[in-house]
Amino acid sequence: MKTKKPVSLYIHYPFCVRKCAYCDFLSAPADSKVRAEYVRALIREMRSVREDERISGRPVDTVFFGGGTPTLMEAEEFRLLMDGIRQLFPLDPNAEITAECNPGTAGFRKLAAMRECGINRLSVGVQSFTDSELKLLGRIHTAAEAKECILAARSAGFDNISMDLMSAIPGQSTETLTESLKAAVSLSPEHLSVYGLIIEEGTPFYDRYAGSPPVDEDTDREMYALTGEFLSENGFGRYEISNYALPGRECRHNTGYWTGHDYLGIGTGAASLIDHTRFSNTSSLSLYLDPDRQGEIRGEEVRLTRNDRISEFMFLGLRMTEGISEAEFLSRFGEDIDNVFGSELAKYAGLGFILRDGGRIRLSPGGIDISNTIMADFMLE
Amino acid sequence: MKLKTQFDHIRNFCIVAHIDHGKSTLADRLIEKTGVLTSREMTSQVLDNMDLERERGITIKSQAVRMVYHAADGEEYILNLIDTPGHVDFNYEVNRSLAACDGAILVVDATQGIQAQTLANVYLALDHDLEVFPVINKIDLISARPEEVRKEIEDVIGLDASDAPLISAKSGIGIEEVLEDIISKLPAPEGDLEAPLKALIFDSLYDSYKGVVVFVRVRDGVLKRGMKVKLMATGAVFEVVEVGYFGPGQFIPCDELPAGMVGYFTASIKNIKDSRVGDTVTGAENPCLEPLPGYKKAQPMVYCGLYPSDTQKYPDLRDALEKLQLNDAALSYEPETSVALGFGFRCGFLGLLHMEVVLERLEREYDLDLISTAPGVVYKVFRTDGEMIELTNPSNLPDPSEIEHMEEPIVSAEIMVTTEFIGPIMQLCQERRGRYLGTDYIEQTRAILKYELPLNEIIYDFFDALKSRSRGYASFDYEIKGYETSKLVRMDILVNKEEVDALSFIVHADGAYERGRKMCEKLKDEIPRQLFEVPIQAAVGGRVIARETVRAMRKDVLAKCYGGDISRKKKLLEKQKEGKKRMQMVGSVEIPKEAFMNVLKLDSGD
Numbered sequence: 001m002k003t004k005k006p007v008s009l010y011i012h013y014p015f016c017v018r019k020c021a022y023c024d025f026l027s028a029p030a031d032s033k034v035r036a037e038y039v040r041a042l043i044r045e046m047r048s049v050r051e052d053e054r055i056s057g058r059p060v061d062t063v064f065f066g067g068g069t070p071t072l073m074e075a076e077e078f079r080l081l082m083d084g085i086r087q088l089f090p091l092d093p094n095a096e097i098t099a100e101c102n103p104g105t106a107g108f109r110k111l112a113a114m115r116e117c118g119i120n121r122l123s124v125g126v127q128s129f130t131d132s133e134l135k136l137l138g139r140i141h142t143a144a145e146a147k148e149c150i151l152a153a154r155s156a157g158f159d160n161i162s163m164d165l166m167s168a169i170p171g172q173s174t175e176t177l178t179e180s181l182k183a184a185v186s187l188s189p190e191h192l193s194v195y196g197l198i199i200e201e202g203t204p205f206y207d208r209y210a211g212s213p214p215v216d217e218d219t220d221r222e223m224y225a226l227t228g229e230f231l232s233e234n235g236f237g238r239y240e241i242s243n244y245a246l247p248g249r250e251c252r253h254n255t256g257y258w259t260g261h262d263y264l265g266i267g268t269g270a271a272s273l274i275d276h277t278r279f280s281n282t283s284s285l286s287l288y289l290d291p292d293r294q295g296e297i298r299g300e301e302v303r304l305t306r307n308d309r310i311s312e313f314m315f316l317g318l319r320m321t322e323g324i325s326e327a328e329f330l331s332r333f334g335e336d337i338d339n340v341f342g343s344e345l346a347k348y349a350g351l352g353f354i355l356r357d358g359g360r361i362r363l364s365p366g367g368i369d370i371s372n373t374i375m376a377d378f379m380l381e
Numbered sequence: 382m383k384l385k386t387q388f389d390h391i392r393n394f395c396i397v398a399h400i401d402h403g404k405s406t407l408a409d410r411l412i413e414k415t416g417v418l419t420s421r422e423m424t425s426q427v428l429d430n431m432d433l434e435r436e437r438g439i440t441i442k443s444q445a446v447r448m449v450y451h452a453a454d455g456e457e458y459i460l461n462l463i464d465t466p467g468h469v470d471f472n473y474e475v476n477r478s479l480a481a482c483d484g485a486i487l488v489v490d491a492t493q494g495i496q497a498q499t500l501a502n503v504y505l506a507l508d509h510d511l512e513v514f515p516v517i518n519k520i521d522l523i524s525a526r527p528e529e530v531r532k533e534i535e536d537v538i539g540l541d542a543s544d545a546p547l548i549s550a551k552s553g554i555g556i557e558e559v560l561e562d563i564i565s566k567l568p569a570p571e572g573d574l575e576a577p578l579k580a581l582i583f584d585s586l587y588d589s590y591k592g593v594v595v596f597v598r599v600r601d602g603v604l605k606r607g608m609k610v611k612l613m614a615t616g617a618v619f620e621v622v623e624v625g626y627f628g629p630g631q632f633i634p635c636d637e638l639p640a641g642m643v644g645y646f647t648a649s650i651k652n653i654k655d656s657r658v659g660d661t662v663t664g665a666e667n668p669c670l671e672p673l674p675g676y677k678k679a680q681p682m683v684y685c686g687l688y689p690s691d692t693q694k695y696p697d698l699r700d701a702l703e704k705l706q707l708n709d710a711a712l713s714y715e716p717e718t719s720v721a722l723g724f725g726f727r728c729g730f731l732g733l734l735h736m737e738v739v740l741e742r743l744e745r746e747y748d749l750d751l752i753s754t755a756p757g758v759v760y761k762v763f764r765t766d767g768e769m770i771e772l773t774n775p776s777n778l779p780d781p782s783e784i785e786h787m788e789e790p791i792v793s794a795e796i797m798v799t800t801e802f803i804g805p806i807m808q809l810c811q812e813r814r815g816r817y818l819g820t821d822y823i824e825q826t827r828a829i830l831k832y833e834l835p836l837n838e839i840i841y842d843f844f845d846a847l848k849s850r851s852r853g854y855a856s857f858d859y860e861i862k863g864y865e866t867s868k869l870v871r872m873d874i875l876v877n878k879e880e881v882d883a884l885s886f887i888v889h890a891d892g893a894y895e896r897g898r899k900m901c902e903k904l905k906d907e908i909p910r911q912l913f914e915v916p917i918q919a920a921v922g923g924r925v926i927a928r929e930t931v932r933a934m935r936k937d938v939l940a941k942c943y944g945g946d947i948s949r950k951k952k953l954l955e956k957q958k959e960g961k962k963r964m965q966m967v968g969s970v971e972i973p974k975e976a977f978m979n980v981l982k983l984d985s986g987d
Contacts, residue, residue, distance in 0.1 A: 010944055195940040217935040242940045257944050270946040278948060302948075312947065315954055319942060351912055370912065374938040376957035 006061040006092065007274070008057075008256045011042060011081065012267030017104060019296045021138035021208075026269040026283050027068040034289075038267075039077045041289050042083040045266050045281075048294055049124035050088050053262060054274050060089045062253035065099040065119070071106040075113030082117040096252045098123055098162075103149035104141035110305065111149075111156035121160040121251075122153050123193070129183035130176045133169045143183070150187045160249065162191035167223040169197055170205075170214035177223050178230065185234045190249040194218060194227045195242045221369055228365075239321050241368055260309075260332075274303045280315040306333065307380035310340065314378035318371065323355075323362025337361070344377045388569045388641045393461045393598065395478055397506055398488035399496035399856060403518040406550040407488055407559070409515075414556050415448035420493040430492055445481075445596065445627040445643060452564050460563060461626070461643040463583075478504060479582050481583040481598035481643055484512040484567030486559065487540070491547070492515045492523035494533050495823065497797045497856035503538055514566040515542045516559055517637055521549040529824075537823055572640030577669040578602035578610065580662040585653060587707035591623065593650035594632070597662055598643050600673060604608055605637040609665035610648065613672040618665045619648035622663040653707045681713050681789065682861065683840050684752035684773040686883060687743070688725030690965065690974055694749060695724045701747035702726060705739065712739055717774060721883045721967045727774050732754075733840050744835025752965055752974045754883040758836045761788040761864055778871045781911055781922060783861075789867045789887075793818075794859040797829050802851040806830060809850055813838035814889060833862060837887065872897055874904065875918040875925075879968040883977055890921075897927040899978055907976035909964065910934035915970055 015030045015038070016023075030038075050056050063085060065078075073081075078099075085091055098121040099114060106114075111122075128134050129143040141149075153161055163184050167177055184192060199209050201220055215223075228238050236244040240258065241250065256263060265272045270281040279301040282288055288297055304312070317324035329337040338345065345361065348354035353367035353374055363371055384713045398404040448460040463478045479485070485506040489499060506513050515534050517527045527547050534542040546562060548555030584596040597604065604610070604624055611618050625634040626644040638644040650656055661672035689698045702714045713729035730736040736756060743749050760772040763785045772778060794815075798806050803820070810817070810832045818831040834843075839859070870893055874884035884904075888896050897919030904917050908931050919927040942950050964971035 016773070152910065196938075198940055221936055241938065241942075254943060257947065260761050265944060269945065271948065273944070273947075280945070280948075281581065308951075311951060311954075315951070316942070316947065351759070353912070368938060370934050370937045372939060372957060373912065373934065376954045379954050379958045381955075 003100065004058045007055065007058045008062045008064070008253055008261055008263040009060045009085065009089070010263055010265045010270055011063065011065045011070075013038075013065060013070040013073065014268050015072050015103070016067065016069040017072065018138070021204045022197060023199065024203050024377070025068065034061065035072065036077070037289055038285075039073065041082060042081060042266055044291065045297065046084055046088050049264065049266070057090065059092050060085065061092045061095050062256060063091075063095060064253045067100055067273055068102060069102040069105055070099050070109065071101045075110050078114050078119065079117040082119070096121055098251065100125060101149070101153070102140065103146040104139070106149055106152070108152040108156055111153050113160070115157045121162070122158050123162040123164065124149060124153070126163045126184065127166045128169060128172070128176075129180040130172075130275070133172055133176065134352070136170060137166070138196070140289060147183070147187065150189070151291050156319075160191070161189045162193060163187070163189050165192060165194045166194050167194055167227060168215040168220045170209065170216065172223075173228060174223055178226065181230050182225060191243070191245040191251060192231060192236055193243050196224060200312070214238065225365070237321070241319050241371065246314040255320075258320050260313060260316070276309060276323070278302045278304065290362040311379045314341070315375040318363055318375060321362065323360045326359045326361065348374055388571060390456060391459045391461070391570055391641045392484065392563050392567050393463065393482045393570055393641070393643050394484040394486060394563060394567050395463045395482045395488045395973070396488055397484075397502035399490070399493070399498040399502070402488050402490040402496070402499070404488050405464070407486070407516070407518065408462060410550050410553055410556045411460070411462060411560065412446060412448060414560060415450045415546070426969075431449075445751060447626040447628065450560055450564070453561055458564055463643065476505065477583045479509040479511060480581055482509070482511055484514075484563075486563070487513050487515040488518050489515060489530055489534060491519045491527045491530050491545045494530045495537050495797070495826070497795055497829075497858040500538070500795065501858040503540075512567050513540060514562055515540050515545040516555075516971055517542075517545050517547050518550055520547045521552050521554060532623055533823060544775050566771065570641035574600045574603060574640050576601035577667045577767045578604055578662065578664040579673060580604055581673050582656055582660045582662060584656050584658060585656050587653050590648075591647040593653050593656050594647050595650070595656045595662070596645050597638070599638050599640050601640050601669065602645075602664065603637050603639045604646060604662070611665045611668055612656060612660050612662055612664050614657050614660040615655055619650055621648050623647045625747070629721050640659050653710070656671060658710055681711065681731065681759075682836060683730045683732055683756050683758060685756040686717060686722070686725050686774065687728050687740070688719065688722040688752045688754075690750040690752055691938060692723045697747070698726065698743070698749055698751070701743050701749060702728070709739070718955060719754070719776075719883050721756070721881045722965065729773065750974075752883070752977055754977055755886045756840055756889060758790050758840060759765050760869065760887060763787065772887075775871050775887050776882045778887070780978070781827065786847050786866055787869045789861045789865040789869060791833050791865050792836050792839065792859040793862045794832045794834050794839070795829050796832065796847065796849055796856065797827065798855040800826050800828055803828060803830065803853060805850040806847065806855055809846055810834065814892070834859070835860070835867065835889070870921050872900070873920045874900060875920060876904070876908070877915045877968055877970050881967050884980070893921050894926050897921070901927045901929040903980045904976065905929040905931055907979055908970065908972055911970055
């Protein structure tokens with residue numbers, strides 16, 4: 001029997017203790033009753049999604065609990081969801097199962113329970129090891145609490161831990177960033193994500209900083225470069241614009257997004273890509289929670305054209321340090337990449353922003369700095 | 382024999398005014414009052430047909446309408462109103478419209494009094510021997526000062542304004558009085574019905590079904606349907622298919638147009654050049670001996686290069702220009718090429734407003750995306766070998782060693798201004814190389830400044846500068862005076878060390894450094910950061926006199942892109958790519974298309 005194509009599962013948990021000043025995700029505080037109701041709705045959605053013949057029977061090779069703050073869930077709720085996933089989908093025994101974790105919400109007992117029910121990777125939102133920066137960001141934890149959380153996770157049995165850090169925080173200097181990186185590395189994580197702060201519209205930070213960016217472009221790029229150098233010296237390779245890992249510890253779930261792997265999003269606002277079709281769930285919590293309106297939660301499905309797929313292949317693939325494979329392009333689209341993008345590739349290779357070797361095409365460090373400008377040229381109408 | 386009684390009941394007239402003094406509104410009221418249209422059918426400003434005219438509140442093309450008025454004396458009169466443009470650029474159009482009239486109504490705003498174009502237009506009307514009577518408009522406004530304005534009209538223009546109707550065209554006050562004055566104060570046309578046909582072409586437009594529609598004022602004889610007519614300048618003979626008069630926004634066919642009347646005819650004329658404005662139409666079988674005095678063909682005064690942003694659209698641009706020219710004889714164009722912009726046309730305009738209007742019409746009505754180069758005037762270049770060339774494109778300037786001397790066009794300008802702004806306006810004129818001729822005071826608070834100014838100093842942004850330095854109170858009118866010798870040089874602009882021919886312009890040597898510096902500053906703001914550092918230089922005769930640098934783009938990266946971000950990110954990148962389409966590649970530098978025009982507006986923000 002032909003094995004079915006695997007799919008990744010993303011579970012969105014839209015609740016948090018308090019919204020951070022820079023956050024534009026679908027997330028808000030809510031009382032425990034609503035949160036419990038939401039977990040039941042997640043299981044309801046998974047059950048109904050299973051009826052979709054495009055999905056049913058496909059093995060799930062990665063799971064990712066994102067938010068919001070998934071660790072706001074009770075240990076029991078994690079167990080409920082994991083049991084549900086196992087019952088409803090063929091879960092690969094080697095699946096990578098990640099949960100995002102806010103250090104202010106996860107103690108040893110909860111972490112141990114999570115590990116026990118099958119979650120095998122943690123992505124801890126540390127952001128900074130400087131307390132004044134954490135306070136400015138509106139985080140609910142201190143640097144010491146973040147450290148404690150990592151140690152607790154280790155003793156709870158997690159052997160695959162990632163930390164999120166931020167650069168270009170208002171008031172941050174290259175020195176305090178280096179301090180945070182050092183502190184992070186001293187905790188021996190397997191993976192690090194270091195994001196330049198994005199001032200998003202509709203956030204308190206936007207009102208405060210949109211007019212005059214808190215960190216100038218030169219400093220921003222200096223921070224980016226020093227992050228890459230420092231982590232490389234400590235054995236972490238950059239495998240995507242903002243992601244670093246020890247060899248073999250790259251996040252499989254996220255890598256799927258950049259390489260065109262199918263994914264199914266469960267929960268409010270969650271996005272899916274199934275068989276070249278994209279769709280997203282409603283972001284309305286009340287609609288999502290209403291059992292009688294289960295049929296209305298999914299938004300319009302958009303079938304990707306060949307050009308859409310080529311554009312996505314390019315701009316997502318170029319985010320990866322290893323770039324894209326010319327052979328892969330040919331096999332996916334039946335056309336030589338130089339037929340489609342010969343002049344663009346030549347232009348950026350000539351300027352040193354794109355490197356071509358060994359049948360692969362990738363961005364140079366200079367190319368990463370201005371990657372949007374480059375990627376825009378690979379968009380087909 | 383003259384059929385006097387018939388002529389007695391016709392009036393051919395126009396309305397002249399400074400811009401915004403209410404000319405078009407008065408026209409609307411007259412049309413409404415005489416019942417050509419019910420007020421329900423009236424859209425505001427019936428005569429301004431083009432969207433552009435309504436939006437900008439200006440009249441560009443001449444329009445005409447025939448009204449029937451039942452006067453107080455119990456008689457029925459035919460009133461032919463010929464609407465004229467008010468702007469100095471279109472004086473040429475005014476001229477031809479006036480030639481079709483016997484009288485004019487002068488509209489003066491009761492709050493603003495006489496303005497520069499009031500004078501210019503009233504003098505034009507008097508030059509054409511038109512009978513002129515004044516009306517004072519907007520009397521219902523609180524700031525109206527009708528008695529002062531009445532005195533101004535008498536003192537400054539010398540027209541009897543003692544019984545000038547006090548009206549409000551907007552509110553419909555005094556319209557009846559204006560209509561009675563048209564009958565009593567304006568003369569009836571004269572002409573000889575028995576004489577051979579003699580009619581003046583004062584305008585024409587192209588209709589894709591009927592061919593050229595020729596607008597005429599019949600002086601002598603009768604223009605009849607079916608007769609053969611000769612156009613005297615070309616000698617071409619046509620059979621008249623349709624004759625008629627003008628309803629508001631429409632043509633109303635009739636059997637004949639007798640002497641004294643204003644109307645139109647069609648005769649399957651395919652080429653608009655065959656029916657030259659100003660030419661005389663006569664009968665082919667019984668021609669008149671002498672044509673009517675025509676008027677000079679409008680000379681384009683301002684030139685610029687027009688290029689399609691999409692080089693594939695060159696034939697579309699050519700077709701569009703051809704079609705526009707059918708209705709706009711003053712527009713001229715010939716093909717040219719630019720290193721930076723490819724294939725395009727060097728186009729000639731009456732002035733900058735005319736240029737803007739043509740650009741807007743090309744973009745709106747023909748859906749073209751255009752790049753325009755620096756507008757310039759016509760320079761006379763006298764070469765050492767004795768030859769003189771009329772230079773319309775700075776790129777064609779011969780090597781300085783081959784130039785004996787150059788001349789540039791000079792205008793006589795009158796600027797009407799309240800006395801408190803005399804200082805700033807005089808300073809502006811001085812900055813623009815103006816030669817002060819004198820000041821006439823109208824009253825204690827207002828004056829006319831007289832200057833001679835080089836045309837090339839006023840074509841870009843002089844009008845805007847004038848308005849901003851007088852808080853909108855100055856008005857301005859000019860006429861071409863002639864050519865004068867001037868010390869001129871060509872300024873070249875180099876972007877990333879490459880000369881951008883589309884940005885070259887001619888400038889007076891004394892102002893070159895300042896202009897070069899400002900151009901570079903302006904371009905620096907117009908050109909977005911590129912993938913590499915871009916030097917911008919201004920050079921005269923190969924010598925760099927100013928430099929700015931556009932720094933290389935430093936950061937354009939999205940830190941996060943996960944499953945839920947992909948669609949949004951794709952849209953952002955698509956938008957970014959769209960943005961690149963608004964750029965023109967010059968060498969390896971992307972320059973926004975607007976930049977070619979924007980860099981010329983030097984006065985803004987100073």
